[in-house]
Amino acid sequence: xxxxxxxxxxxxxxxxxxxxxxxxxxxxxxxxxxxxxxxxxxxxxxxxxxxxxxxxxxxxxxxxxxxxxxxxxxxxxxxxxxxxxxxxxxxxxxxxxxxxxxxxxxxxxxxxxxxxxxxxxxxxxxxxxxxxxxxxxxxxxxxxxxxxxxxxxxxxxxxxxxxxxxxxxxxxxxxxxxxxxxxxxxxxxxxxxxxxxxxxxxxxxxxxxxxxxxxxxxxxxxxxxxxxxxxxxxxxxxxxxxxxxxxxxxxxxxxxxxxxxxxxxxxxxxxxxxxxxxxxxxxxxxxxxxxxxxxxxxxxxxxxxxxxxxxxxxxxxxxxxxxxxxxxxxxxxxxxxx
Amino acid sequence: xxxxxxxxxxxxxxxxxxxxxxxxxxxxxxxxxxxxxxxxxxxxxxxxxxxxxxxxxxxxxxxxxxxxxxxxxxxxxxxxxxxxxxxxxxxxxxxxxxxxxxxxxxxxxxxxxxxxxxx
Numbered sequence: 001x002x003x004x005x006x007x008x009x010x011x012x013x014x015x016x017x018x019x020x021x022x023x024x025x026x027x028x029x030x031x032x033x034x035x036x037x038x039x040x041x042x043x044x045x046x047x048x049x050x051x052x053x054x055x056x057x058x059x060x061x062x063x064x065x066x067x068x069x070x071x072x073x074x075x076x077x078x079x080x081x082x083x084x085x086x087x088x089x090x091x092x093x094x095x096x097x098x099x100x101x102x103x104x105x106x107x108x109x110x111x112x113x114x115x116x117x118x119x120x121x122x123x124x125x126x127x128x129x130x131x132x133x134x135x136x137x138x139x140x141x142x143x144x145x146x147x148x149x150x151x152x153x154x155x156x157x158x159x160x161x162x163x164x165x166x167x168x169x170x171x172x173x174x175x176x177x178x179x180x181x182x183x184x185x186x187x188x189x190x191x192x193x194x195x196x197x198x199x200x201x202x203x204x205x206x207x208x209x210x211x212x213x214x215x216x217x218x219x220x221x222x223x224x225x226x227x228x229x230x231x232x233x234x235x236x237x238x239x240x241x242x243x244x245x246x247x248x249x250x251x252x253x254x255x256x257x258x259x260x261x262x263x264x265x266x267x268x269x270x271x272x273x274x275x276x277x278x279x280x281x282x283x284x285x286x287x288x289x290x291x292x293x294x295x296x297x298x299x300x301x302x303x304x305x306x307x308x309x310x311x312x313x314x315x316x317x318x319x320x321x322x323x324x325x326x327x328x329x330x331x332x333x334x335x336x337x338x
Numbered sequence: 339x340x341x342x343x344x345x346x347x348x349x350x351x352x353x354x355x356x357x358x359x360x361x362x363x364x365x366x367x368x369x370x371x372x373x374x375x376x377x378x379x380x381x382x383x384x385x386x387x388x389x390x391x392x393x394x395x396x397x398x399x400x401x402x403x404x405x406x407x408x409x410x411x412x413x414x415x416x417x418x419x420x421x422x423x424x425x426x427x428x429x430x431x432x433x434x435x436x437x438x439x440x441x442x443x444x445x446x447x448x449x450x451x452x453x454x455x456x457x
Contacts, residue, residue: 008345016352062364070377071389082357089353093346108346115416137379138390149398152405159412165418225380230364234357304401308453312408312444319415320437326422327430 003103013106017052019092022281023240024054030289037293044096057233059150064229069136072226084127085238091117092241095248096175098258098273099265105274113174114162121204124238124283125151128206128213130233131222131297136207147206147213153307154203154210160315162197164322165253178257180326182265189306194254200296201246201284203303205239208292212300225289247284248277398455404447411440 028043028050035042044050068074088301093107094116103109110116125147132144166172168189169180176187187194203210215224224235251257258273259265265273298306361428380394396402408426418433447453 007415010350012345012348012352016349016356062360062367064364064368065370066364066368067370067376069379071391073391078361079398083362086357087354089357090350093349096414107349108342110342110346133391135379136390137386140379141394145394145396152398152402154406156405156412157345159409160415163412163415163419166416167422170420170423172416172420220380222383229368230360234360237359244430250403304398304453304455313441315442316437316444319419320434321432323418323422323430323437327427332400 003109004084010210013017014105014156015092017296018097019241019244021056022244023237026060026240026243026285027236029188029198029285030292033286033289034293046205057208061230061233064169065229066229067226069226071136073136076130077226078136078231079262080127080131081227081234081238082127083130085234087120087123087127087239088238088242088245091121091245094174095245096257097248098270098276099175100270101269102132104178105270109175110173112172114172114177114253116165118159118162119247121242121245122151122155124242126233127238128223131306132213135223137220137226139221140223140225143213143215143219143225146190146215147223148218149300150206150210150212150303153304156309157196157311157315158200158204160252160312160319161193161200164190164196164315164319166195166318167322167326174252174257178252179265181212181256181259182282184185185256185259189258189320190252190254190318193322194250196315196318197250197254199306199311202291205242205246205286205288205308208237209295209297210303211297212303215297243285243288244281247288248281250284251277251280329337400452401455404452408440408444411436 007153018300031053032042032044032050041117042050046052046056068077094110096104096106096109099103128147129144130148132140132142134143165186167176168186169177171177171180181265202208206213212222214224219225224232227235258268258277260272260276263272266277368397379390414436418429418436422429
């Protein structure tokens with residue numbers, strides 16, 4: 001487990017740069033892709049193909065005036081965007097992007113990677129609830145309440161769908177989950193869990209069709225109505241990083257992570273593995289945008305209905321079937337990682 | 339085994355420095371310039387009536403309580419899942435009983451209208 005300190009330092013710095021570039025790049029991809037779907041051009045003026053647009057956005061956000069609404073709670077109002085962004089940034093540290101020199105390319109190769117992402121990732125909702133309440137705006141308050149209603153409805157199915165994957169692999173370490181999928185991806189053994197996770201990952205990141213916390217036609221801008229400048233941008237930095245983490249988690253847990261199809265992980269050059277991982281993550285990131293401009297929005301009581309009466313029994317059933325299959329096939333059964 | 343958490347600590351420091359630095363810079367450059375009406379909350383262009391910091395009935399509180407119950411049970415399931423192969427059939431029977439109790443509880447909540455918070 002002893003990784004050279006220099007390599008750890010490089011991984012942390014490159015990882016931080018990659019996280020920021022992926023999130024910033026995603027803002028541009030989202031705007032260009034939504035423009036494409038709506039037959040517009042989108043931002044294409046700053047730099048070649050508009051590639052420098054995120055940088056221009058950053059400069060503008062830093063210089064923008066910060067407003068504090070009358071009657072708002074100043075401490076919570078100023079703190080909430082950081083509370084929303086920091087957990088998302090922390091979860092990124094657990095995502096393995098491939099194997100170099102036989103060791104995973106990951107900031108922190110934790111034994112409890114899945115649990116860590118679930119635990120830290122759900123803290124982000126506090127930033128949204130507190131920001132919505134502190135704004136002293138009724139629409140923001142409703143946005144924050146909806147975020148909590150959403151959280152108590154989908155999170156259970158999210159966890160239970162992952163428990164089935166943990167049962168198949170028998171491990172919570174994300175890089176070993178990748179290695180266990182060398183011959184067969186989890187999506188083929190756990191299609192139902194994959195489906196439940198796909199639905200809940202949209203809810204986890206507050207994305208369309210489950211973006212009730214902002215929901216611009218009903219709530220002005222929801223929890224971030226009163227925010228401007230860098231604090232507004234921090235909410236979205238957090239949201240985009242959370243999207244990157246959930247898309248990467250989908251790739252790692254169900255689609256073999258850095259595994260190139262028909263090629264053993266040990267024989268794959270490290271750059272090919274990292275590219276495969278990025279391609280899979282990119283696919284799910286594009287899926288986020290694709291869904292946003294294709295499907296109508298749910299109502300938040302419909303999500304609670306869906307979460308408690310469809311996804312929860314579905315994931316419990318999946319868990320029971322998985323358990324029976326594992327117990328009957330024994331310790332050396334199909335996909336056995338031991 | 340704890341060695342994996344040292345880089346995580348460095349990552350945490352880096353994230354905290356980045357976020358506080360960003361907010362420090364913007365608090366110095368993006369200073370507020372107060373003007374009449376600028377601090378009013380934006381509620382669709384209407385004059386704001388009253389205050390949003392008041393008592394508000396959260397109808398789905400029962401669902402939130404149920405969520406805590408079921409979430410704790412999900413934690414127990416994780417412990418079983420990690421050893422599912424080794425525990426074999428006896429483990430399956432025990433967790434099956436646990437899941438059955440969970441399912442009956444869930445059905446009971448549904449039939450007693452615990453999920454119909456919006457009626």
